[in-house]
Amino acid sequence: MGHGGGGAMSGELVEHLFLPAFGPAADAAELGDSAVLPVGGGTRLAFSTDSFVVKPMFFPGGSIGDLAVNGTVNDLAMSGAVPLFLSTAFILQEGTGLAELGRIAQAMGAAARNAGVRLVTGDTKVVDSAAGDGVYVNTSGIGVVPAGVDIHPRRARPGDAVLVSGDIGAHGVAVLSCREGLEFGTAVESDTAPLHGLVAAMTATGADLHVLRDPTRGGVAASLNEIARAAGVGVELVERLLPVPETVRDACSLLGLDPLQVANEGKLLVFVPAADCDRVLAAMRAHPLGRSSARIGTCVADHPGMVVARTALGGTRVVGLPIGEQLPRIC
Amino acid sequence: MKYLDEFSDPRAARRLLAEIHAVTTRPWALMEVCGGQTHSIIRHGIDQLLPAGVEMIHGPGCPVCVTPLETIDRALAIAARPGVVFCSFGDMLRVPGSGQDLFSVKSAGGDVRVVYSPLDALRLARENPDREVVFFGIGFETTAPANAMAVHQAARLGVRNFSLLVSHVLVPPAMAAVMESVTCRVQAFLAAGHVCSVMGTSQYPPLAARYRVPVVVTGFEPLDILEGVRRAVVQLEAGRHEVENAYPRAVREEGNVPALEMLRDVFEVTDRTWRGIGVIPRSGWRLADRYREFDAEQRFDVAGIRTAESELCRSGEVLQGLIKPYECAAFGKECTPRSPLGATMVSSEGACAAYHAYRRLELADAK
Numbered sequence: 001m002g003h004g005g006g007g008a009m010s011g012e013l014v015e016h017l018f019l020p021a022f023g024p025a026a027d028a029a030e031l032g033d034s035a036v037l038p039v040g041g042g043t044r045l046a047f048s049t050d051s052f053v054v055k056p057m058f059f060p061g062g063s064i065g066d067l068a069v070n071g072t073v074n075d076l077a078m079s080g081a082v083p084l085f086l087s088t089a090f091i092l093q094e095g096t097g098l099a100e101l102g103r104i105a106q107a108m109g110a111a112a113r114n115a116g117v118r119l120v121t122g123d124t125k126v127v128d129s130a131a132g133d134g135v136y137v138n139t140s141g142i143g144v145v146p147a148g149v150d151i152h153p154r155r156a157r158p159g160d161a162v163l164v165s166g167d168i169g170a171h172g173v174a175v176l177s178c179r180e181g182l183e184f185g186t187a188v189e190s191d192t193a194p195l196h197g198l199v200a201a202m203t204a205t206g207a208d209l210h211v212l213r214d215p216t217r218g219g220v221a222a223s224l225n226e227i228a229r230a231a232g233v234g235v236e237l238v239e240r241l242l243p244v245p246e247t248v249r250d251a252c253s254l255l256g257l258d259p260l261q262v263a264n265e266g267k268l269l270v271f272v273p274a275a276d277c278d279r280v281l282a283a284m285r286a287h288p289l290g291r292s293s294a295r296i297g298t299c300v301a302d303h304p305g306m307v308v309a310r311t312a313l314g315g316t317r318v319v320g321l322p323i324g325e326q327l328p329r330i331c
Numbered sequence: 332m333k334y335l336d337e338f339s340d341p342r343a344a345r346r347l348l349a350e351i352h353a354v355t356t357r358p359w360a361l362m363e364v365c366g367g368q369t370h371s372i373i374r375h376g377i378d379q380l381l382p383a384g385v386e387m388i389h390g391p392g393c394p395v396c397v398t399p400l401e402t403i404d405r406a407l408a409i410a411a412r413p414g415v416v417f418c419s420f421g422d423m424l425r426v427p428g429s430g431q432d433l434f435s436v437k438s439a440g441g442d443v444r445v446v447y448s449p450l451d452a453l454r455l456a457r458e459n460p461d462r463e464v465v466f467f468g469i470g471f472e473t474t475a476p477a478n479a480m481a482v483h484q485a486a487r488l489g490v491r492n493f494s495l496l497v498s499h500v501l502v503p504p505a506m507a508a509v510m511e512s513v514t515c516r517v518q519a520f521l522a523a524g525h526v527c528s529v530m531g532t533s534q535y536p537p538l539a540a541r542y543r544v545p546v547v548v549t550g551f552e553p554l555d556i557l558e559g560v561r562r563a564v565v566q567l568e569a570g571r572h573e574v575e576n577a578y579p580r581a582v583r584e585e586g587n588v589p590a591l592e593m594l595r596d597v598f599e600v601t602d603r604t605w606r607g608i609g610v611i612p613r614s615g616w617r618l619a620d621r622y623r624e625f626d627a628e629q630r631f632d633v634a635g636i637r638t639a640e641s642e643l644c645r646s647g648e649v650l651q652g653l654i655k656p657y658e659c660a661a662f663g664k665e666c667t668p669r670s671p672l673g674a675t676m677v678s679s680e681g682a683c684a685a686y687h688a689y690r691r692l693e694l695a696d697a698k
Contacts, residue, residue: 085619315376317689
């Protein structure tokens with residue numbers, strides 16, 4: 001299970017199993033959220049795929065249907081692309097209720113309309129009731145990267161400001177809150193949303209956005225660690241600047257989880273040159289999905305590949321990659 | 332819950348730190364008993380901010396870490412059996428037994444489930460009358476009442492396919508064992524607040540008197556820890572050795588009376604092996620005779636399992652405060668959270684896990 005958790009084990013699987021097996025057939029230089037592909041005439045396409053196996057399938061603020069659309073839209077948006085077309089593929093457990101499937105499909109249609117993308121091809125498979133667990137959805141997407149936009153984890157530079165587009169941890173806590181056995185009745189809702197509009201507002205400032213990342217599974221901690229490693233830089237966070245809602249903090253405190261490692265679905269991290277920080281932050285705050293954007297830290301030349309947080313009391317700590325699935329503690 | 336924020340307020344923390352610096356005239360060695368306190372200290376960098384001579388020694392209070400290898404191996408054997416649903420809190424799943432962990436049993440087809448309460452396991456038993464549902468009942472006095480309640484309910488409802496693999500341990504005997512050690516450096520204890528919220532404080536005055544050691548009942552937020560340290564240092568500087576309750580919002584002298592009644596009904600005190608430490612007399616609970624039919628160890632006949640602890644792992648010395656995690660040669664090399672040799676590296680309350688998670692930078696700089 002840990003190999004699918006978006007943490008260190010997921011990375012090891014790609015690095016040590018998939019890439020060696022694929023060999024020269026793989027274009028592994030770009031391990032970002034989407035691949036950016038030159039197709040002639042100066043046009044660059046962004047291409048991305050993602051599978052969704054979330055349990056429960058319906059949770060406060062969304063469903064697996066919203067996630068499947070917004071997740072791939074956001075993977076494209078994180079390379080600065082304008083998302084255009086999505087495929088949808090379903091793997092259904094035998095016996096899945098049509099009413100339930102209908103709700104998921106409705107949610108996908110609504111999310112696609114909201115994001116301005118078209119669902120253009122798809123596939124459906126049914127597996128034996130013992131082989132599946134409800135509904136699995138895969139979406140792949142294609143978008144166009146505007147001329148002059150060059151956004152990639154390798155471009156993080158010492159001195160860059162690190163910004164986040166709002167409160168973190170809501171999606172992970174919303175899903176946990178309705179898991180069997182927990183049901184702690186929090187008011188937290190998933191933040192699932194398509195982020196390409198926010199990205200467009202940021203690129204419109206003319207700022208040189210170096211890196212964009214939506215901190216989904218593995219949370220802000222995993223995303224920042226991946227960026228730090230890709231660019232060979234360090235990241236210094238200031239813990240008191242992290243926007244963590246009280247409800248998220250309390251739920252995490254109860255379960256022994258770190259809000260930095262909890263999943264988000266409608267937030268982005270951005271690395272921009274310090275000189276561009278203020279105008280990017282202003283553009284983000286002017287957008288409905290970025291009202292509570294904040295600067296949370298700085299990219300540094302020290303401790304390359306590592307993320308370090310200055311604690312509220314004045315100490316320091318390393319912010320690590322989660323290993324696999326986060327596990328609730330005993331007491 | 333603004334309440335918790337109040338106990339992390341940096342300005343109040345700075346005031347407390349200033350007071351600790353002002354009263355400290357010589358070096359002191361304080362043991363925080365609970366692994367939750369250890370993580371809070373390391374995560375917030377509290378030990379970096381204390382006067383240079385005030386050392387925090389990390390105690391044995393991580394229930395996952397001290398669960399004996401034999402019991403883990405028994406859990407693995409039971410979980411691998413067909414027809415068994417094995418339920419556990421999440422942080423037991425990565426703890427290594429002699430050869431594997433519960434995750435590997437799950438990967439191999441065992442029905443291992445993470446639950447958030449033993450009562451969830453009992454519910455599973457009622458919903459699956461054709462399966463044997465086993466709950467891994469580990470932990471200190473904090474988790475024991477809920478586990479006792481699950482057994483009590485199972486008996487009351489006549490649920491015969493539910494059992495408990497019991498490995499409960501008790502904190503005060505472990506504190507006494509620490510003080511009895513010839514290598515003991517501990518001069519004061521920050522007692523575990525959650526344990527005291529169940530058990531009260533009445534067990535500590537004899538311990539404080541016998542070993543002439545201050546015991547300050549302490550919570551888990553940064554200000555709780557700092558207040559605990561402040562009171563302990565004030566006592567040490569004055570030559571006093573008393574029990575003080577610095578966690579009154581959760582702890583009363585008499586403890587949680589209904590929880591204590593439940594414990595007395597279901598469990599009885601027994602000698603218990605602590606992983607890495609050894610047998611500590613009268614330091615654990617087992618099911619009382621009238622509930623013995625709910626004992627998974629007996630039901631599944633797993634007593635004769637041979638165990639093999641890693642020869643490299645020094646977690647026992649870490650648990651007794653004899654070495655810091657990074658003083659173990661295997662720390663961060665053969666032993667990491669990804670491939671732990673001992674439970675202290677994998678438990679969410681383990682001292683090795685805390686240093687590995689939060690202090691790698693500092694340790695790398697020091698080399």
